[in-house]
Amino acid sequence: MKVHFVGIGGIGVSALAQYYLAKGHQVSGSDLVSSEITDALKKKGVKILIGKHKAKNLPEDTDLVIHSLAIQPNNPELIGGHIGGHRMSTILSYPEALGELTRKYFTIAVSGTHGKSTSAAMIALILIKAGLNPTVIVGTKLKEFGDSNCRVGKPVRQAQGKIQYLVIEADEWQASFLNYWPKIIVLTNIEKEHLDFYKNLNDILKTYKKYIGHLPKDGVLIKNAKCKMQNAKWQGKIQNFSLQQKETKKLRKILKVPGEHNVLNALAALTVARILKIPDKISLNALSGYKGSWRRFEEKTIKLKAKNCKLISDYAHHPTEIEATLKATREKFSRRGIWCVFQPHQYQRTYYLFDDFVKVFKEALRPAQGEEDKSSSSPFATAREGKPQIDRLIITDIYDVAGREEKKIKEKVSSERLIKAINKPLAIYIPTIKKAADYLRKNLQGGEVVIIMGAGDIYKLCEQF
Secondary structure, eight states: OEEEEETTTSHHHHHHHHHHHHTTOEEEEEESSOOHHHHHHHHTTOEEEESSOOGGGSOTTOOEEEEOTTSOTTOHHHHHHHHOSSSOOEEEEHHHHHHHHHHHSEEEEEESSSOHHHHHHHHHHHHHHTTOOOEEEEEEEEGGGTSEEEEOOOOEEETTEEEOEEEEEOOOGGGGGGGOOOSEEEEOOOOSOOTTTOSSHHHHHHHHHHHHTTSOTTOEEEEETTOOOTTOSOOSEEEEEOTTSTHHHHHHHHOSSOSHHHHHHHHHHHHHHHHTTOOHHHHHHHHHHOOOBTTSSEEEEEEETTEEEEEEEEOOOSHHHHHHHHHHHHHHTTTSOEEEEEOOBOHHHHHHTHHHHHHHHHHHBOOOTTSOOTTOSSTTOSOSTTOOOBSEEEEOOOBOOTTSOOHHHHTTOOHHHHHHHHOOTTEEEOOSHHHHHHHHHHHOOSSOEEEEEOSSSTTHHHHTO
């Protein structure tokens, strides 16, 4: 079968492309710009076309066209798919195509505003250690998968017969997860997000409740105890997890990835393992070996001015994620200067959550010289009143997400306005990645920790060093 992907550089779409490739299909794809993801797919044998989308990009007699949700209906390649080389192609969005797989497999779907990738990765590694050989499609690259975001497993024989497990991230953007039919849903948390699609938090909750209704009668909802899901139509088994569990203390000791948010992710994974009757010894062993994933607190050491500096690349792009990541950074590097370089992701997210971004960065920044916290004995104290603390903030231009931005919103928000609202002398606006790198080289003294955050291309800042 010939399968063509439009927007193949997307983290989810690229994983599905690898799945079809591993299953022996002829895979091609297109995207507007090249990236390390498209480069990796090329090396695996996928025909990649970079640049403006064109109908002629579709191979003749393409059987199936799968497209990112960011692709508009009038895209030439989708129109070309309707016409076809000699016949019409089947055209599915990424969630529709993934949804077809969830009906065929024993699917464990990880949902929530934050922690989906890490929780799904942890669950996958436990299942692998337990010999359950899952297929995994996640929104990040894992070292354990050879820096891939896809792993194709095989059915395993159990008491109930042969079972093929599938672990996926179930995203709420544009209600994507309503295409999925899992046996187990993991719900990490629910907050205001994707307000370019949802009206408000109540609208988000309403959609989640509909999604939970996709569970079968013998399915399981595993959720953060803080998530209140009253009046959900589904009334099957519910299992909560929280930091109040006795396992929390042990997980804090064995996890290599820092932060309480990662302890919660591990608790979610452990709960799934217990539902599947995997012994704790296997689960804890897998969790202790988890090395983290691409752009999730990914550390790199560089030499600067004869001293080691630490660069940390992290995907955090929502105010809650930023706060959790900065707190984890301060906990791990309690006596080092910490700088943060943040690239806001999407104009609409920045606009709708503007006040939340301002609040989290205001609370994170230490006072400028002459305004130090007198209660602190160190210029790099752990936190004021339990809040995370950084010593310098740089914000670059907002990452423009193709196909998801509205002109009227773009005119209302900018990184310069964000810096002005934060109104701190240690917070500055630097438009480009290159200029941010130049500023860091000139002003870092050596020995600092630089946390580089955002869901766009800000990770390329690490490559500048």
